[in-house]
Amino acid sequence: MKSVEFDKTNAVCGALFVAIGLFFGFESLDLELGTAFRMGPGYFPFLLACALVLLGGIILFQAFRVEHEGIGPIAWRGLFFILPSAIFFGLTIRGLGFVPSLFLTAFIASFASSRMTPILAILLSAGLTVFSVLVFEYGLGLPFRTFGPWLGF
Amino acid sequence: MDLFNNLALGFSTATSLANLFFCLIGVLLGTLIGVLPGIGATATIAMLLPITFQLEPVSSLIMLAGIYYGAQYGGSTTAILINMPGESSSAVTAIDGYQMARKGRAGAALAIAALGSFFAGTVSTFLVAIFAPPLTKIALQFGAAEYFSLMVVGLVSSIALASGSIIKALAMVVLGLLLGLVGTDIYSGTPRFTLGIREYSDGLNFVAVAVGVFGIAEILRNLEGEKNRTVLMSKVSGLLPTKADFKEMFAPVLRGTAIGSALGILPGGGAILAAFASYTVEKRVSKKPEEFGHGAIAGVAGPESANNAGAQTSFIPLLTLGIPANPVMALMVGAMIIQGIVPGPNVATEQPALFWGIIASMWIGNLMLVVLNLPLIGLWVKLLTIPYYVLFPIIMAFCSIGVYSVNSNVFDLYAVAFFGFIGYVLVKLRCEPAPLLLGFVLGPLLEENLRRAMILSRGDPTTFLTRPISATLLVIALGVLVIVLLPSVRKKREEVFQDEE
Structure with missing residues (x-):
């Protein structure tokens, strides 16, 4: 049964991770990247930011496949x-x-x-x-x- | 025998009047916190961390360790009496312990839990004493590449043990690593991700992040649906187990101790997994599996021994390698660093009194717990009747004082509010906070060792694979990741965590 429903929690979660990843990614581009031999201050954070965007993307993508229970009450x-x-x-x-x-x-x-x-x-x-x-x-x-x-x- | 000399040194350190006193305080505070559902050991240690800075390093670490295993004890009391785990590691105990309590055997259940824990604590303390020194010798040969790979193993295992989606846990680790990098770059002195706020140039305060993500987020979650707690009984009687009980608990305690000790050593492992594993094993080997869920003694004795053994042996990676196996150990690393001790293999040789003192204090602390807790049960039961809305303003006040007193930086308090919010949002999005905290602690170390390894190898990334120890560790990490992602294991894992909820 196909439906347009998707897991909102995961969608929000994925989008959040992508956004945070992009923020850190752009911030690290302002720093010196350096080379793999002598890494600058931006090298490792940039790699991590890319990984975070990728992971966030996967979560976002998966959100469209399954439906889940909602977020529940918020305090x-x-x-x-x-x-x-x-x-x-x-x-x-x-x-x-x-x-x-x-x-x-x-x-x-x-x-x-x-x-x-x-x-x-x-x-x-x-x-x-x-x-x-x-x-x-x-x-x-x-x-x-x-x-x-x-x-x- | 070196072992005995070392243990003698440890006991003479741990039995000094001051250290006995702080061990007692730690154990009492830990039990208190463990008994109260809603505040976990991680949040408590985060809150109390600043208070210990005024103490001697040994005393402060002894007290923190006391809080940790005290909380394991206290958690089981709550689990048995109100069917609500005070600590996540006693979730399993609630299954059969509460049923025993309903049958009027609460006293026996509590005693079995306490005695099983004490036995496991004794054995695993000796295991720490036996295995820690040879491991530090291996660890001394570690270079930057090995440290990097070892931390990767730790981070990957923390993913394996987080409940819920693996991808999310991975993302949480990466986010934690990134947050750990906030502050001044050690090589070039460039400020990173500080948003121009000078107060953050030393990095985000670890205590503030921990209190926010664990403490505040936890309070908010508890405020969602306020429920009344009902205490099963106000008076607990019949503490002493019968002879038949002893006979029935003997084998499960032994098995639980073995399982717990083994799982506790794994980086990222620890008490929670040990308890679940033990329960599963007991159910399988039992002659009367139908009793499980209806007050089986083995269902209390096994997991309780396992979680206590796991709690103790998780000190092994911390003391020998400086690698935290779980969030509580991450806090211990924070405490050591603030005390001016660099956690790692050098601690054992440079600070033998500290190293062995902590190990000896574990056993003393466990003894205190048995001696104190059985008579004090009545008091703990009374504590359970305190309503939550009285508790959390107190927690908030102590959190604020604690965080501020670390280095009198008001920006740390804003960080608490911010991370409390972030932590709550992430919990609502079904993300586990533990991998994030582990990533946060390991972030700077991971980067430093990566950069150093790359400089040493002149930019050749294969250095991680050509050095044997490093390669082995990376293979282990890969293995763990593959196993977790296997469909069959994944299903099993979901089942285990389903029980927890």
Whole structure:
């Protein structure tokens, strides 16, 4: 039975690999390729990029032969809260300092779950901050500023 | 006897008060993490890696090793009690272990798993001690070409053991290799693929990539469908197996240990495959195969011994050749490099106390696990009742602190978010992250040795085939690839991984 259906997951996957391969390939062409005897900085990456494009192409091609189950549910809420929490920590650790930055990071991350309530999130973040200050700042002596310059310290 | 002198040195290193303490901490943390489903050993070690930088090299590696085999133990507890593997390597244990628990024999199942693991751990520790030194002697003869070929073997085996499409796993390896090349080229000093960001000129931070691809992606996956976990029983009783149990577990434990030890040594191999292989063997040799799936003791004892033995012997390629056999070992390489130790055959001769100390600590750690875990079962069971939505903000906070403290580079945190996203996308596209991480670690080494080999041979690529050791290794790599691609093996492999899911 012929059908026009194809495996969307694999198609996306193959296309992604081809795109990444092309990116690395073009980037390495800007670098000196050199010869097989004395390889330049671009030689090995260029070979790898070509391989990646080829493999991505095969995956893409195979995607049109079989049909598969879909991608399944996507954790939008998780993506929306978990990823920014790490970035937030990076943006504020120097400016706000360890305590406020960590508290807010944990607070933001908490809302990635639909079951979290605001009060529980505050309690959890506060407890976590106290614990981390004790363990990481005092216990292990990591050089963090407890409160940063943005807060006037 | 050299072996005994060396072991004596190892034990005197490992039994210093500080090292015993860190071994204990590692083992406890590992069990804790192993018990909690949703965070694997790889993610944990990635998270805790930065904390160990403040410690002595020996202590930090002992602690990391403790986390690793502690997690194997903890994983089986979860598998038996809630039918959900805490670690992927205990997926098999869940099949029969959970059935035993349902019949009210949870205590016996847990004890069998613990005792089997301890026996396997003891035997395989000795195997490491016996086989590591002669292998380092061979490894000392390795030149650039041999190292290149050996890494190819490692990468190919990691493909063979990844679940899902082989082409995808290959692509993941290549992607990992490319990501590993980000940073300054060692020969010419040219920055590569840094997108003009100066902070990435030292390369992408290994911890950031590992935390992102394993830790964050795992959290996101768990957030997809939040389910309630039900713990089978809040009180576990009847810990001691009966005499009949002991009789029934004896042979499977021996076979499991042998299978696990052999498979653990293979680069790219390890605990997961060992557990599956052991289960298959036990089912085949059993006089009562119909019991499997309904609480067979052999189905718990065999795989549990095998995964622990595999976990230990996977240290052999790391300690002798500096080649990581699995993602956890890749993290150990990262830890060693940050501590200023170049992993490879020289470790045994230059740092005998470190080398033998780690080996001795494995046995001590396994002993601690048996002594601690059986009485502490009640505590671990309580931990299982912590809901996931309380756990992951904690994980996020520790990840952030950990990654930042490696070298106080805020760009590493952006890399975590980025790789978390990439990791999640790749998981959704049914790609395994393990080959990517292995590629990432081996990328720079692979390139360096390739370039060096080519310079030494004056640009003649046949050097990889004319040097006997290198040629043998490449033949092995080719063999593995051919076998995996054979239609019959491919089908079998799909079946094995089907069970896992």
